[in-house]
Amino acid sequence: MISLRNVSKYYPAGFGKIYVLRNITLDINEGEFISIMGPSGSGKSTLLHILGLLEEPSEGEYLFFDQPVQKLSEKRRTDLHRNHIGFVFQAYHLIDELTVYENIETPLLYKGLSSSERKSRVAELLDRFNMVAKKDLFPTQLSGGQQQLVGIARAVAAKPKVIFADEPTGNLHSDQSKEIMELFKRLNQEDGVTIVQVTHSETNAEYGNRILRLKDGWLEPSEVIGSQL
Amino acid sequence: MLRNYLKIALRNLWRNPLYSLLNIGGLAVGLAVSLLVLLFVVHEVTYDRFHTHVDRIFQVYGKMKFGEQEIQMAAMSARFGPAVKAADPDVVDFVRIRKSSDRVVIKTDPEHRDFENRFILADGSLLKVFSFPLLRGNPATALSRPMTVLLTERMARKYFGETDPIGRTLTYDGKLTFEVSGILKDPPSNSTLDFDFVGSLSSHPAVERIRNTIIKDDQVAFFDQSVGMGSYETWFLLRSPEAAGRVARIVPRLVKASGHSTGETKFIFSPLRSVHLGTANFGDTANLRYVYIFLAIALIILGLALINYMSLTTARASKRAKEVGVRKAMGALRRELAAQFYGESFVMTVAAFGLALLLVQLLRPVFFQMLQLRIDDSFLYGPAFLLTILGLLLLCVLLSGSYPAALLSGFRPVSIMKGPFRADRRSVWVRRGFTVLQFAVSLALMVCSLTIGKQLDFMRNRHLGLFKDRVLVLPLDDSRFNTAFRSRVQAQAGVEQVAATSSPLYRNGYSMFFAEAPKTKKQVSLYVMSVDENFFRTLRIPWKISPSEPTRLTTGNTLVLNEVAAREMGIAERPVGRQLQIGGETQEVVGLLKNFNFSSLHSPIQPLAVWVAKDTVRQLNTLYVRLDPKADLRQKVAEIGAVYRSFRFEKPFEYYFLDQAFDALYKAEDRLARMFQAFTAFAVFIAGLGLFGLVTFMAEQRTKEIGIRKVLGASVAGIVALLSKDFLRLILVSVGLASPAAWYIMERWLADFAYRIEPDVRLYVLAGGATLLIALLTVSVQSVRAGLANPVKSLRSE
Structure with a gap:
């Protein structure tokens, strides 16, 4: 589904350039749950942004469903964001002026669903995430864990093929973390959503089935969870 | 969505x-x-766009040369309109309008009596050519008979209340009686023709005769058979706008045919559409x-x-x-x-x-x-x-x-x-640009306001060469009571001096005569006024060369000039004793007055000739009463009013103070000054708001920096200074931009005045200082808050 061929990312600095990612070659298949790990500054987030089409690689080729995405127009890229990609952020990034219900509804608006379709989809998600009672609250009235639940509900609302999560539990304490990770696992196993997460925590990484380790912009050989243990 | x-x-x-x-x-x-x-x-x-035929209505002007000066007049003779209409089929109709320069007293009964200054006389075609709807009466016959009048709605209400005015009468200056034949809708405020009463034009001979009782029939403007300049504003309705040029060209032939020479006079047809804004004038x-x-x-x-x-x-x-x-x-x-x-x-x-x-x-x-x-x-x-x-x-x-x-x-x-x-650097620059612009405009307006105010002050307090304080001016009727009234006023306690002139100072303007300069034979235009002997003393106008025999002043064949007139006539060397040709008579110069400002300070002092008459002459119908400095002005006015009323003049009691009339000459400037003050206040307010926005933005941008600086030991004052410094630079740029612009604009404005102030650097410093102060206050509100904020908070938000 996703394949990177010799992807590098660098920024100009003075007379030279600083490499953030070097020569990454990587394949992700549909239905995988991948954790990207590595020390600070190893390029995890940049890799995630490139995978999520928020940043462009400096070199190399990126195929998303066998389609080279470097040359896509803004319109086509937006189309992928609407229909195939969901994001979950460490700081949740809910829209403060919108209620829980409206936050979840927003991607559906951009997708162009009719009002009744939106209503039933949001109702379904609220029900599934146990948030029906909170649907009219604003994000600031929720705890962090609850906000992240809304963030995930929003990410899956448009039924994406893949969810990119940037340290989704980075701001949460362990109980909440566990709950969120269980949710990701269920989404992966029951709904078949591909998940790529960046995380610092080995525990969280264990929820996935493959770990990519980055060091100084290089990708180390991936380890498959389960088969090794 | x-x-x-x-x-x-x-x-x-x-x-x-x-x-x-x-x-x-x-x-x-x-x-x-x-x-x-x-x-x-x-x-x-x-x-004037409300007239259905606006594009086809033209007003005719005559332009003629008088010596060096070109004069434009809109008044044509009575035959002008009919003659042009008869000569060209493109002329659909014409309207002649007589506007009175004086106010008239209109009376229906003793309770309803007032001055009116919008009483015009017009042909009945007024209702056809222009679009002034007649609410009552028959448009075809409304102005066909002499001594009939149309009232506007507001006048009908004022003089007749709720009763039906049609067929009722009103008196005109106590001497004529008009019959009301219709009611007009009030003319809209954006109409060049403005009136409250429209009398039939055929009433004009009667109106002329009350001004001049001994006028002969062939001198009455209405019966003048010539085609040329005269007494009536004349408007034409043409078949098409393009016809105007051709119609204008046939006029000189018509003028000549009526036995006149057109001489230097050119006739111009000016479209109604452009009359008000003066684009064609x-x-x-x-x-x-x-x-x-x-x-x-x-x-x-x-x-x-x-x-x-x-x-x-x-x-x-x-x-x-x-x-x-x-x-x-x-x-x-x-x-x-x-x-x-x-x-x-x-x-x-x-x-x-x-x-x-x-x-x-x-x-x-x-x-x-x-x-x-x-x-x-x-x-x-x-x-x-x-x-x-x-x-x-x-x-x-x-x-x-x-x-x-x-x-x-x-x-x-x-x-x-x-x-x-x-935020990227570009947007920061954009908002800096906004702020500079806003402050530059505020500053320029502030300087303009101050300059206009200063010029006004300057004009009002300038020494004019005459004494204008505590001088009460009473415009009178030229009636037989004048002399008696005058001596009664003179006898009042608290009245220092009384004088009289033919025209009120600083009010309407003066008559103009042409005189031939003795040496160059050039025609020089002179303003003229008649005064009594007391005039110079009452207004303390000093002599440059006082008459050697004061009795000769009032003999009727003498006059006095001001210094400018003597210079223009080329007789500044030895003016006294010169014989001048003026108004068809020979007059001897017997004295020279020092220059004094007899009109507004927009223009330099003009040549002036003064005839001195005995104080019993009726034409001296404006009284100047100088009051004692110790007298209570209001009480004196009341007393003089009571004397006035005891004489039963036809005109209601009316007065003004000379200094007020002088101040009123600068109404336009006063208006401009007040407007600029309002706009300045507004611009400063807006600029303040804008700056407030910018500071908020900047403080937000630099939350982290401020937090770090505080952790490192910066004081609140230090933070405030850090944030304010940036803005002060912007204000200085504004000052740099605004000052030359304001200087240029004010230089051009001041150029209209013959007597003017010079640009004053202090005004710019004052305005700049005020702007800086306002900016500092605005900035400090936000920057103090940013300075006081707890750094732990701002750093944690990372």
Whole structure:
């Protein structure tokens, strides 16, 4: 589904350039749950942004469903964001002026669903995430864990093929973390959503089935969870 | 989708009440002021457009040369209109109008008696050529008989109340009786022809005879058989606008055929459409200039308000950046986000517009009074102004949304995931530019205000060469009681001196005569007035060369000149004893007056000839009463009023003070000064708002920096200085931009005055200082807050 061929990312600095990612070659298949790990500054987030089409690689080729995405127009890229990609952020990034219900509804608006379709989809998600009672609250009235639940509900609302999560539990304490990770696992196993997460925590990484380790912009050989243990 | 945008817009509105108030309030005030100014502008440019035939109506002018001067006159002889109509089939109709230069006293009964100065006489075709609807009466016959009159609605109400005026009579100056034959709708305020009474033109001989009882029939203007200049404004309705040039060309032939020489006189047909703004007239473009000035001011104010709006809106950009990023990551197109921000601007602008319309209603009376405008209510709700409002709304929505939409929708989503939002340098420069512009305009307006005020002061306090304080002026009837009344006033306690002249000073203007300069034989124009012997003493006008035999002053064949006149005539060396040809008579110069300002200080002192008459002469119908400095002015006026009333003059009691009349000459400047003060206050307010927005934005941008500096030991004062320094630089740039602009504009304005102040650096320093102070106060509100903030908070938000 996703394949990177010799992807590098660098920024100009003075007379030279600083490499953030070097020569990454990587394949992700549909239905995988991948954790990207590595020390600070190893390029995890940049890799995630490139995978999520928020940043462009400096070199190399990126195929998303066998389609080279470097040359896509803004319109086509937006189309992928609407229909195939969901994001979950460490700081949740809910829209403060919108209620829980409206936050979840927003991607559906951009997708162009009719009002009744939106209503039933949001109702379904609220029900599934146990948030029906909170649907009219604003994000600031929720705890962090609850906000992240809304963030995930929003990410899956448009039924994406893949969810990119940037340290989704980075701001949460362990109980909440566990709950969120269980949710990701269920989404992966029951709904078949591909998940790529960046995380610092080995525990969280264990929820996935493959770990990519980055060091100084290089990708180390991936380890498959389960088969090794 | 739209509902979602609207919801966000409204929630944003009430979640930040202070910000919303500043933003909507600022825009509303700006809109209200520019709407008011536009109201005036639209009113001016739609002058006379209500006439159905506006494009085909022309007024005829005669232009003639008098020595060096070119004079334009609109009054034609009685035969002019009929002759032109008979000569050319393209002339559909003509209207002759006689405007009275004097006020008349109209009376229906002793309780309804008043001065009226809008009594005109006109042909019945007035109702056909122009579009002044007749509410009562028969348009075909309304003005056909002599001594009939049409009243406007307001006059019908004033003089006849609720009763039916048709067929009733009113007296004109106590001597003539007019019969009311119809009622006209009040002419709109944007009409060049303005009147309250329209008498039939055939009444004119009777009106002339009450002014001049011994006039012979062939001297009565109405019976004048010549074609040429005369006494009647003459308007033509042509078959097509293009015919005007051809019709104008046949006029000289008609003039010649009636036995006159056209000489230097040229006849010009000026379209009604351009009469008011003076585009077709020579010289008189004062109205047009005002329209331009006002239009520029309206646009500047609107621009300031919009810039302020954009500046405040984008100041909150960092708050909105997250939203933009999230929405883009979810698949929002830039176009859709731009639409969303446009939607928000739309909501804000419409709210501001509603508020502005309310403000317009509220401020209208004050504004009109300040500018001494009369604008009909019906005009306010008429299509022309409504279209203006709609156009303005559209423009505002388009402009106010543009920059925020372009800026905010351009944020890249990845930026929000990489730590807190940082505005790019470009947008910082844009808002700096905004601030500089706003302060430059405020500063320029401030300097203009101060300069205009100073020039006004200068003119009012200048020594004029005559004594104008505590001088009561009484315009009288030229009636037989004048002399008796005068001696009664003279006898009053507290009256120092009494004098009389033929025309009131600083009021209407003076008669002009031409005299031949003895040496060069050049025609020199002289202003003339008749005064009594007491005049010079009462107003303390000093002699340059006083008459050697004072008795010769009043012999009837002598005159005195002022210094300028003597110089212009080329007799400054030895003026006394010269014989001058003036008004067809030979007169000897017996004295020379020192120059004094007898008209406004816009122009230098003009040549003046003064005839001195015995104080018993009837033509001296303006009385000057100099009062004792110790006397109570109000009480004296009341006493003199009582004396006046005891004489049973036909005219009601009326007076003014000479110094007030002099001040009133600068009404236009006074108006301009007040307007500039109002605009200055507004511009400063807006600039303050804009700066406030900018500081908020900057402080937000630098939250982290401020936090770190505090942790490292910076004091609150240090932080305030850090934030303020930047803005002070901007203000200095404004000063640099605004000063030369203001200097240039004021130099041009001052050039209109013969007596003027010189540009004063102190005014610029004062304005600059005031601006700096205002800016500092505005900045300090936010920067102190930023300085006092707990660094732990700002650093944790990372």
